[in-house]
Amino acid sequence: MFHVALKGVLARKARLFLTSIAVVLGTAFLSGTYIFSDTLTTTFDQLFADIYKNTDGYVRSSKVIDAGFGQEERQFIPISTIDLVRNIPGVSGAAGNIQAFARIIGKDGKPVGESGIGPPTFGSSISDYKGELWVISRGVLPAKPDELAIDDVTAKKEKFNIGDTVKVVAAGGSRAFKLVGIARYGDVRAPGGATFALFDIKTASEFLTKSGYVDAVLLQGDGTLSDDALADKITASLPNDLNIETLTGAQITQETQNDVGEGLSFFSTLLSVFSFIALGVGCFVIYNVFSITAAQRQRENALFRAIGASKRQITQAMLIEAIAVGIVGSITGLFAGVLLAQGLSALLRVTGIELPPGKLVFTQQTISTVLIVGMVVTVISAILPALRAGKVPPLAAMRSTALDTAGSIGRRVGVALAFATAGLGVLLAVIQGADNVLLGIAILLVFIAVLIAGPAVARPISLFIGRPAARLRGITGTMARQNAARNPKRTSRTAAPVLIGVALVMAVTVLASTIRAEITDIFGKQFTGDFAINADDRFFGGFSPSLADDINALPEVQRASGLGVSLANVELGGENESKFVTVIDPKTIDGIFDIGLINKSPQVLTKNGIFVSEKTALNNSLVEGSTVIVSLSDGSKYDLIVQGIYVRDQLAGGFTVSRELFVGTAVSRFDAAIFVLKKDGAKDSSIRESLESIIKKYGTGKLLSKSEYIERQASQVNQLLGLIYGLLFLSVIIAIVGIIITLLLSVHERQREIGLMRAVGMTKSQVRTTVRYESVITSLLGAVTGILLGLGLGWVVIFSLRDQGIKRFTVPTSGTLVILILSFIVGVIAAAYPARKATQVDLLDALAMT
Amino acid sequence: MENSKALSAGACPADPIISHSSFVSCPFFNFRTYDRNVEFPIVKDSVAAAAKHAIKQYGSGDEVIYALNDISVDFASGQFTAIMGPSGSGKSTLMHCIAGLDQLTSGSVLIDGLDLSTLTDKELTLMRRERVGFIFQAFNLVPTLSAEENILLPLLLGNKTGDSEWIKKVIDTVGLSNRLTHRPSELSGGQQQRVAVARALATQPRIIFADEPTGNVDSTTGTEILTFMRRAVDELGQTIVMVTHDPLSAAFADRIIFLADGKIVDEMLEPSAAKVLDRMKSLGN
Ligand SMILES: Nc1ncnc2c1ncn2[C@@H]1O[C@H](COP(=O)(O)OP(=O)(O)OP(=O)(O)O)[C@@H](O)[C@H]1O
Numbered sequence A: 001m002f003h004v005a006l007k008g009v010l011a012r013k014a015r016l017f018l019t020s021i022a023v024v025l026g027t028a029f030l031s032g033t034y035i036f037s038d039t040l041t042t043t044f045d046q047l048f049a050d051i052y053k054n055t056d057g058y059v060r061s062s063k064v065i066d067a068g069f070g071q072e073e074r075q076f077i078p079i080s081t082i083d084l085v086r087n088i089p090g091v092s093g094a095a096g097n098i099q100a101f102a103r104i105i106g107k108d109g110k111p112v113g114e115s116g117i118g119p120p121t122f123g124s125s126i127s128d129y130k131g132e133l134w135v136i137s138r139g140v141l142p143a144k145p146d147e148l149a150i151d152d153v154t155a156k157k158e159k160f161n162i163g164d165t166v167k168v169v170a171a172g173g174s175r176a177f178k179l180v181g182i183a184r185y186g187d188v189r190a191p192g193g194a195t196f197a198l199f200d201i202k203t204a205s206e207f208l209t210k211s212g213y214v215d216a217v218l219l220q221g222d223g224t225l226s227d228d229a230l231a232d233k234i235t236a237s238l239p240n241d242l243n244i245e246t247l248t249g250a251q252i253t254q255e256t257q258n259d260v261g262e263g264l265s266f267f268s269t270l271l272s273v274f275s276f277i278a279l280g281v282g283c284f285v286i287y288n289v290f291s292i293t294a295a296q297r298q299r300e301n302a303l304f305r306a307i308g309a310s311k312r313q314i315t316q317a318m319l320i321e322a323i324a325v326g327i328v329g330s331i332t333g334l335f336a337g338v339l340l341a342q343g344l345s346a347l348l349r350v351t352g353i354e355l356p357p358g359k360l361v362f363t364q365q366t367i368s369t370v371l372i373v374g375m376v377v378t379v380i381s382a383i384l385p386a387l388r389a390g391k392v393p394p395l396a397a398m399r400s401t402a403l404d405t406a407g408s409i410g411r412r413v414g415v416a417l418a419f420a421t422a423g424l425g426v427l428l429a430v431i432q433g434a435d436n437v438l439l440g441i442a443i444l445l446v447f448i449a450v451l452i453a454g455p456a457v458a459r460p461i462s463l464f465i466g467r468p469a470a471r472l473r474g475i476t477g478t479m480a481r482q483n484a485a486r487n488p489k490r491t492s493r494t495a496a497p498v499l500i501g502v503a504l505v506m507a508v509t510v511l512a513s514t515i516r517a518e519i520t521d522i523f524g525k526q527f528t529g530d531f532a533i534n535a536d537d538r539f540f541g542g543f544s545p546s547l548a549d550d551i552n553a554l555p556e557v558q559r560a561s562g563l564g565v566s567l568a569n570v571e572l573g574g575e576n577e578s579k580f581v582t583v584i585d586p587k588t589i590d591g592i593f594d595i596g597l598i599n600k601s602p603q604v605l606t607k608n609g610i611f612v613s614e615k616t617a618l619n620n621s622l623v624e625g626s627t628v629i630v631s632l633s634d635g636s637k638y639d640l641i642v643q644g645i646y647v648r649d650q651l652a653g654g655f656t657v658s659r660e661l662f663v664g665t666a667v668s669r670f671d672a673a674i675f676v677l678k679k680d681g682a683k684d685s686s687i688r689e690s691l692e693s694i695i696k697k698y699g700t701g702k703l704l705s706k707s708e709y710i711e712r713q714a715s716q717v718n719q720l721l722g723l724i725y726g727l728l729f730l731s732v733i734i735a736i737v738g739i740i741i742t743l744l745l746s747v748h749e750r751q752r753e754i755g756l757m758r759a760v761g762m763t764k765s766q767v768r769t770t771v772r773y774e775s776v777i778t779s780l781l782g783a784v785t786g787i788l789l790g791l792g793l794g795w796v797v798i799f800s801l802r803d804q805g806i807k808r809f810t811v812p813t814s815g816t817l818v819i820l821i822l823s824f825i826v827g828v829i830a831a832a833y834p835a836r837k838a839t840q841v842d843l844l845d846a847l848a849m850t
Numbered sequence B: 001m002e003n004s005k006a007l008s009a010g011a012c013p014a015d016p017i018i019s020h021s022s023f024v025s026c027p028f029f030n031f032r033t034y035d036r037n038v039e040f041p042i043v044k045d046s047v048a049a050a051a052k053h054a055i056k057q058y059g060s061g062d063e064v065i066y067a068l069n070d071i072s073v074d075f076a077s078g079q080f081t082a083i084m085g086p087s088g089s090g091k092s093t094l095m096h097c098i099a100g101l102d103q104l105t106s107g108s109v110l111i112d113g114l115d116l117s118t119l120t121d122k123e124l125t126l127m128r129r130e131r132v133g134f135i136f137q138a139f140n141l142v143p144t145l146s147a148e149e150n151i152l153l154p155l156l157l158g159n160k161t162g163d164s165e166w167i168k169k170v171i172d173t174v175g176l177s178n179r180l181t182h183r184p185s186e187l188s189g190g191q192q193q194r195v196a197v198a199r200a201l202a203t204q205p206r207i208i209f210a211d212e213p214t215g216n217v218d219s220t221t222g223t224e225i226l227t228f229m230r231r232a233v234d235e236l237g238q239t240i241v242m243v244t245h246d247p248l249s250a251a252f253a254d255r256i257i258f259l260a261d262g263k264i265v266d267e268m269l270e271p272s273a274a275k276v277l278d279r280m281k282s283l284g285n
């Protein structure tokens, strides 16, 4: 039987090919994701290993507040630490390290690089230290307060030459420097497309961050001590009140790799979640293809049975074919993944994130996972059709066509109803207050119910959806409608991937539009000023507090208030937790930004006071006058008195303090946004002009009107939405391929019919129309049911977020319409090739078939 | 024959002189026109279809097979012609070539005086839709369409309603009035063939081709179907060409053409079953 099965596989290469495509797509995405993630991780690991290649020790402050997810606030250390370290026996050299925001202004007066999007713009230090990461390739090291070096790429791009004057904007304001050197970063000209302005350590400290301080000290040993011993010795040698810690070169490399790895692993988890969704969708396609081909081979299998093959042998033969398909598909998918990974890298490059050059990483684990998953998925998808094929009675050899039916519709609907009821029951339990986790189960149950009910309802729904086609297109439309309805199982299995994809897209769209509406609402209510300046640089803290002061000095401005966020440790009920605290300027915020203080004006907030949200107050039994212990990231500790309680906590969170609190501390504080209220009668255009000129001086920030600002906040959701749509696109592609394969198989099966119709006068374009509308009806069947399911799913997700303050449910009408139109287009696209195949059916061959 | 002429002339009083150019310039794509005769000019010709020096060869070199070896034949309007001959003699091939389903290697085929080789694929399709009727041995019907839709299929494809009185008459004649909403799978083999006959007649085609139309049904049903076809010729003036192996069936025709090895070897007018059997014996079959 094995021999026969194998012969069967080889004899039908076309079918093997079609079935394999589904497997190939599913596994290609998986493989591509793995290869891409591995490559990314390896590339970055290599990058950091290179950076710290010559570093034996790394000295930094031990004072840090870590909020997890790579969010931490670490203190600077005094610049004098460099000399202290250098003089410790066993250290052969040391240099300060600073990396901060700085933007080079091009010759045309425009800042180089885009703020907000695109790679970051850095300011950093450079010295003659032996372990220095930067190498001067032309010119000399910057040594004086008015000298700088820039990276090779930026120099070339902006046509800067040694001796030119280069303007740079950084924390210390806008300044002109003399270009004395062009630098390269190890082997690369500049890492990741970022721009670099490089200064001697003193200038860097004063101009880029906080005068007299550096981020860390890098050092090299003289070889007499091991790195570990040297690190211990340095920590012991430095004064205790400096609060420093020393890491070995290996440790800092590892730590940085881990930090970046954490960020990347979130990204790769996201990618693999969606490639597993794609694979799940692919399962349907594989299952469908096996079912259709099994039905088409019914006669052949029956003939085998008639001449003495056992049920088991038939089933085995089918499974052997599945294994062959699995092997061919998975191996092809594995290599197709390489192309996909390259595509993803290219995509990153387009968005401006240039990866350091490196080979694609193809690990043993990728190979085994992809092959095993591919095989397992294929065989599992083939089991049911194979068992069914085994059950074919020998008599079926005498029957002619292999029309499938929905089986017992009553039983099917019954089972589906049981699942749906169970799902809705769980849902009801959650609404009554059960754990939100159960929602996942409810969703799963409903999905299963829909998929089971599919074949039972596919016929009536297809006939309904096809009605306009029959009306508009006459007989071709009628035929398409009947074709879509004739094999309800097949149609519903073909529509299932579309359904899953659309349901997910719909749910995400519902969620996004709800959140958008929520954000618009929140900002609309809280922000009552006229303009906002948004610090849209992702990589650095934001604006220096002096920007708000400068704006307040403008004659057209009635008031401007900066709003920032800082990390702090908050002691509540004896437990110490890192929290984000909102930092406001109580003197100016009134009438610009409303946090909903109960019966108070924000002006009552003093240096030693704190506002807490109503929720925080309730949970921790805080009242006005209670004390909250807060420590800032420099280690300073304060007993703050609750001076007010507010209700609008969606933006401000649980704690709000005054900017005064930070005055005199070692913590550098930034404003994330500045809100501006204009004077009555001030002209918008003139105030805009004044504000723009101040922003230009600071080199960062974007001026927005009230509505622009609100829109910008809301549209942040769109970015996430775009990413998710992009990832779901994988599933959509598989759904399209599923429709194509099914149509091809159907066309193949209906050759005789097509031949007959061509003989009695159907033109080729009418043949195409018939196939096209069948495809569109199938696609719309998936879309319509998917939209309904997605709406439900979206509602459930939003319901589960009710504690997060989302209390509305917005149905995205235009989104729904777009999905319907796209499904129509998907149907048309999917039909193109099968329709062409249908017109190529040879008339005489078709008629000669009996 | 008189009957048929009267029918065409009556339906299309202003018949233009046929030529290829006039054929093309007629409103070929005007689907809204319900008078079929406007689109295909009718020739006042007693010949519905003809083959001239038709040669159809398969293969090449030493292995060349002549399925049709220089056949010239006319099919007169209003005449019921049967084609007989041993298996492999070229009967189906001849029919397919004349009906525009297949192309000749050389020679020409005319339907209503139009040379099929000058038509594009689309024109050929429309020609089949409007001027030619088909009855095959089996699998005549589209399984997803009702009996009525199957009967009207060529008209529906052209977005036409056809001559409703005529269609009613056809349906009544074949006795399907109470089966119109049924699917082919719900009809017996004989009923299915009758639907096929009705479809072939519905468009009032110039000529109907039938390839062993009774090959798959029992003799009673076969006789029924042949009777319908005979009546269509006698009462409605149809032109029919039928391939058959059965002398009894052939006896329903006005004329029999005998093929062997791709050639016409004999012809018989006003046949009877006995005469046909005799002739077949003498032809060594
Ligand atoms: N596609 C083809 N390729 C090669 N030879 C062909 C092809 N189609 C038909 N023939 C040959 O042409 C000849 C005529 O075939 P045709 O089908 O016309 O015979 P027929 O008279 O209809 O036979 P039957 O009574 O069995 O239906 C036969 O010898 C056949 O083998």
Ligand SMILES: [Mg+2]
Pocket (backbone or CB within 6 Å): B091, B092, B093
């Ligand atoms: Mg034949």
